Amino acid sequence: MTSTEESNVEVVRKATRELARKFDYEYWLEKDRKHEYPWEFVKAFADGGWLGAMIPEEYGGIGLGLAESAVMMSEIAASGAGMSGGSAIHFYVFPPAPILKHGSEEMKRKWLPKLAKGEILMAFGVTEPTAGVDTSRITTRAEKIDGGWVVNGQKVWITNAQNAHKILLLARTSPRREDKPLHGMTLFFTDLNRDRITVREIEKLGRASIDSNELFIDNLEVSDDEVVGEVDKGFYYLIDGLNPERAVVGMEGIGLGRAALELATKYANDRVVFDRPIGKNQAVAHPLADSWIRLEAAELMAMKAAELFDANQPCGPESAAAKFLGAEAGFEACDRALSTHGGYAYAKEYHVERLWREVRLLRNAPFSQEMVLNYVSSKVLGLPRAY
Secondary structure, three states: OOHHHHHHHHHHHHHHHHHHOOOOHHHHHHHHHHOOOOHHHHHHHHHOOHHHOOOOHHHOOOOOOHHHHHHHHHHHHHHHHHHHHHHHHHHHHOOOHHHHHHOOHHHHHHHHHHHHHOOOOEEEEOOOOOOOOOHHHOOOEEEEEOOEEEEEEEEEEEEOOOOOOEEEEEEEOOOOOOOOOOOOEEEEEEEOOOOOEEEEEOOOOOOOOOOEEEEEEEEEEEEHHHEEOOOOEHHHHHHHHHHHHHHHHHHHHHHHHHHHHHHHHHHHHHOEEOOEEHHHOHHHHHHHHHHHHHHHHHHHHHHHHHHHHHOOOOOHHHHHHHHHHHHHHHHHHHHHHHHHOHHHHHOHHHOHHHHHHHHHHHHHOOOOHHHHHHHHHHHHOOOOOOO
């Protein structure tokens, strides 16, 4: 990293840390309890111009690189916002990538400035209940009609659909071929039309302030000018967003781990048992120290992936490793913070239980730790594929 890049990263780190920490743990506790979307938090980041972090200035953004954006997302998570705040901002920064790289000029000029200002909210419609990580087997279909398409199908785990105005939707436009299973899917950027899309919220373990949903799509009409890029090539456009998302998820895990470590360290200093702070006991201190080391190491890998991406260099293995290490180190730090707090860890007023619930998601999503290992073993080590 050059000194200029390092300076930019540190400027972003300081500014976003200061902004995120204006929303304290009590704010996030209330959002979690009431299942309320954190609109005040989103507005603060919109007013600061941060929602358009990776959108070029010509389309209303501030044109930062992945390195700066990843640090921003880590600082949001580390502020105590966790994935409740992380996901609220994440979906303005990364899902628009296929539009930016492959959308028409008209589409970019019309919608990217609105996303950058927080004037519209988008959902990302890829995952399906019967396909899982095998995206080639999605069954949502788009049939060609004069001037557009008619879409029918089902999606699951769709974030923001309770409030979203637009959806980036993946559908099959050609039959699946065994020789090219990922060909024949098309991306549409269209209105989330609730007359044609039934949205059903999923009750879940954590991140209660950010909705996750099932979508049932019934004869949704989309126009030809809402196709992103070329017909049948939609999956390949999604790949443009996979590596940056993986690096950023790793950084969000690191941020969550640091938030938990901060709470645990304070508690270990303040909590007195047997006439001594419990932090004097190596059984308490050493796991926390070990987590600090692992979080620092995970950030080095994530930033390496981000720097490669920003330099237009291949970064698939590094991004996958960043996601793996960040999720592992983050979860372990939150789990150790839970142990440090003892029985009080179960009390919501101590906040660590929410961080623990939210960080656990990152071991499963956006792709599981096991799928990371599958990827590295086959693509990096050259071992036979397991699937």
